[in-house]
Amino acid sequence: MTRFNHLKTTALAIALAGSAAIAVPAHADIKIGSSLAITGPASFLGDPEAKTLKMLVNELNANGGINGEKIDLIMYDDAADPNQARTFATRLVEDDEVVAVIGGTSTGATMAMIPVFEEAKVPFISLAGAVVIIDPVKKWVFKTPHTDLMACGKIFEDIKARGLSKVGLISGTGGFGKSMHEQCLSVAGKYGIDIVADETYGPKDADMTPQLTKIAGAAGLQAVVNPGFGQGPAIVTRNFKQLNIKVPLYQSHGVASKSFIDLAGDAAEGVRLPASALLVADMLDDSDPQKAVVVGYRDAYVAETGQPVSTFGGHAYDAFHILVNAIKSAGSNNPAAIRDAIENTKGFIGTAGEVNMSATDHLGLDLNAFKMLEIRDGDWTIVK
Amino acid sequence: MKLTKLSPKILTLLALALLVIIAPMFFPSSFYYRIGALIFINGLAVIGLVILVGYAGQISLGHAGFVGIGAYSCALAPEHLGISPVLAVFLGAFLSGLLAWLVGRPILRLRGHYLAVATLGFGILIYMVLSNEAQWTGGPDGMAVQATGLKALLKSMGFKVSASEMWYWIAAVVMMIGALIALNLHTSPTGRALRSLHDSEVAAGTVGVNVANYKLSAFVISAIYTSVSGSELALMNRFISPDVAGFLHSVELLTMTVLGGAATVFGAVIGAAILTSLPQVLTVLHDFEHIVLGLIMMLVMIFMREGLVPSLAKILRRRPK
């Protein structure tokens, strides 16, 4: 008797799970999918990305959509968990039948999703940082943020320009920090940089003075670079000042938001980092073609969310517009046609810079798109 | 007098088999095969935990570590040792069992919360190695896993199935084997010994059960189950990251075990089914997802503390009277 009851229970559970999952609304509009880290360890990246996408979709649909067709954005929260991301990727392709996907806040989630989109032949624009996403080039995969490799290059260029070469690294052990750390080590030689100290810290660490003390003790230290995102870099910056280390400190593009300056406080004075023009929208020359774009996005985002703009939301802005432009120019909702149109993106001015994609370059940004910023008097300034 | 415990075993297996076969008839798209496969993969790990938690009464907050070992064996062994990914499943199971055997004896001397922290620490150590040794494991961003070649093999034999569909059936069969073994164990002399130390270690000792050895056996067996589930996950996703070995995954597996009913194989599968499909169902709730998930965990555990399946069975059994 009890076994029969077990069966009933199961049937009930399945029915419940099934009906609730099917209840997702379906429209005949253009379906765009997205899987972002709206919660979890990368949520302060995923959150502005999600808000940006929602804002842009509403705006576009209010203005009549693309060629009269509305955009239906289907968004999932993968919490930066690759396994979840993989499941949502499958769901987007097989259940929601989207024509293109924006997302993957973290590199891990992006890498887990790639095989799904490659196999299903659905164009995918990632918002994650690591260079492995587009190198080697994968037919259906694009991305909008500058790579960590470019960030290392930009930082090392600046260090060299100051006549320095002996660098200490303090990296976060999260995916972002770890990947950028590897990239920096790989290109250090190319820029004549000598890595004299190499330390790490955990994503939730509260105090990095031991690591910084060790770095400060390295012979001939001339500059320190901190690949990482989240609260770690702010603590590193504060500890840096606490220990009174007198060499220049470089942060990565992973902290490119105003909140970093708030969190690090006075200690942020003099810190340099590579970032897109978005952070310094007002300081651009009026003749700069990027100015209208970045000021427009920043004002819209601040008005919509009441929160300061970050470059992470900017990545989503760029991805969305590249995709919308591609759908328009492809003139169809066919994923293959959209993919080809994305690959043909030329002269697109986004928050990250001018994007020129090709069959061999699925990012389309060069080092010029990066600006070296320095924090002075609690605000960004451009290093000329 | 109905004394043989054979029939519940067969009934549980039948119920599971029916579930596996009938469910696809209601799948609106092949995406559901993936959810099904994930349920069966988690179900396998949870059946392993039923042996440790439900039968032997021990606790582990670190079993995801073995998921990690199973998964990374399938990622690393084909690349570095040149063995086939399918063979790597057995290698992973062997390594997990060996490691469990080595660390189990001192860890399992501890009880209650002390055991919880020791297993937690053990799991975190495995996670840290997987995450830190980036030159081997690709670090926190994970690494790709070679294809098994099973799909190509099926195709050459004339079967054209999607990857999700194929893994649905593979994971189902492996889980059924796992369920059969766990059910065999339940009514066997060894199973009785394990269950006796669940209720009273002291009394188990006085009837001649070598408590330390039996705890260790349960630990090793459950480690192997969990490892195989990790291997399946790696081979199905063809990508693996250290998150599968993390603390949160350990907690997730333990929650599935307890939610469904820690002492029953059927409860294990139901627990896995609920917690695996819940995030998919709750996507409609957007920002309220975590609130609801937390609420469900609390409510089930407060009002059905033996777990869903035993508690519901009790309620249904009472009603006809």
Added chain:
Amino acid sequence: MTLLTVEDLSIEFGGLKAVDGVNFNVEAGKIVSVIGPNGAGKTTLFNMLSGLYTPSRGRVTLAGKDVTNQPPYKLARLGMSRTFQNLQIFLQMSVLENVMAGCHLTEGRHIVTDLLGLPASGRRTRQSMKDALGLLERIGLQSHATDEASGLSYGALKRLEIARALAVRPQLLLLDEPAAGCNAVETEEIDHLIAEIAAEGVAILLVEHDMKLVMKISDHVIVLDQGMKITEGLPTEVAQNPKVIEAYLGVKATEEVHNALG
């Protein structure tokens, strides 16, 4: 034949001498009772004998082998089993399974066979089931075999523990207050059961508060007070011993003893 020898057995808990220098012997087939007021150290003595506590001094010899500090499962193999004052029933098992769990030693350890569900595994289980049913019949619980153990009455659980202990096929059986909480009828049943077991040649060491039972069935009585043995001997001798009466029995209880021996 002397089965159990206890020499100078002692244990301390944070300076308190719970058992201090206790000596005695138990012969095969005899019923030996340990009595004494609450806190005299009777259960502590049992816990040392059965390997749960580590004595701070002394020696325990079972069938000629030194078994001091041996873990419980090894003592079971050497033929010792016991019941508990605070019941230690396997509550998540059926009544029958509780006794079958006691058959562990005859079943042996064959994990792989059991995992694979090979015929040998089923054979061992069926043999245990047969033995266990026999024991259940002996304690009068055969009709409850498939019930959950948690549903039994207190007296029935006490007997179930005895059946489980017997399933170990012991040479020496330690019974810790088997009649506590039982009514007169149940006590009577347990009384018969103990006598029967002893008659089969099993040595029995008994802790019991029911004086009537002790005086009736014991071959030999050991009296503990504050961790020390104050005397031992035949039930009648002990009952007459002024030291015992003074230290333990008191006036009212003395009357009871006399009535019991009546």
Added chain:
Amino acid sequence: MSELLQFFFSGITVGAIYSLVALGFIIIYNSSGVVNFAQGEFVMLGGMSTVFLFNAGVPLAIAAVAAILITCLVGIALNKLAIEPAKGASVVTLIIITIGASIFIRGMAQLVFDKQFHRFPSFSGDDPFLIGGATILPQGVWMIAGAIAVFIGLFVFFTYSLTGKAVLATSNNKLAARLVGISTNMMMTLSFGLSAAIGALAGVLVTPITLTSYDVGIALALKGFAAAILGGMGSPFGALVGGILVGLIEAMTAGYISSEYKDAASFIVILAVLFVMPNGIFGRSTIDRV
């Protein structure tokens, strides 16, 4: 030498955080035997509430007190709504309930607050004290003083006050405690409120240094739990020492061995200690009563 001193300062500063969380753990454990995995969320609530009140214009001191009171209420609600109804459930069941509670509180926090990192100003500025060539921030001194003060408070509470003894009696034997007239429900409520308040106090003290966000709780709960176990579950002194030890091991490992494996080092030490002392450093051994 100044290097060693710097590692030491870092270790005790971080250790003070773990101690504060561990102290919160043992209050609830001592009254109910429950290990409350939502303890980290109390820390988060303390920090986040202070941040949002402070940003809304409330003076820091008042914001901090209000945050502690709010968290205290959440703790009491947790006991009344989730722990009391589950009375008598097994260790694993209770662990799952408190984990569920922690997911729930975190979900609420991301709605009520936001998902960004926050901090508020240090109590006594950010100019470090320079001692023997090493530095420590004034806020670090606040944290260490806070941990010691909470420890002394708890020690006095459990050893000398009648209420404290009643709490301990409740955990030792519920029935007996009730028989001598202790309201065990009252004691549980008291300990959850107290534990939540201590957690929130920790949040207030550490936020200027560690920053806070809606999800800082889990990591803190893990480390605090581990520290409490290392010291011996239930002993306030053990929680204090356990926390400081874990902090010191991490700092010394980061300084002298490998920063990558500093978390691993603390768990290796905990495992090693438990293998030798299965009840932690200051924990009492338990004896089966059968």
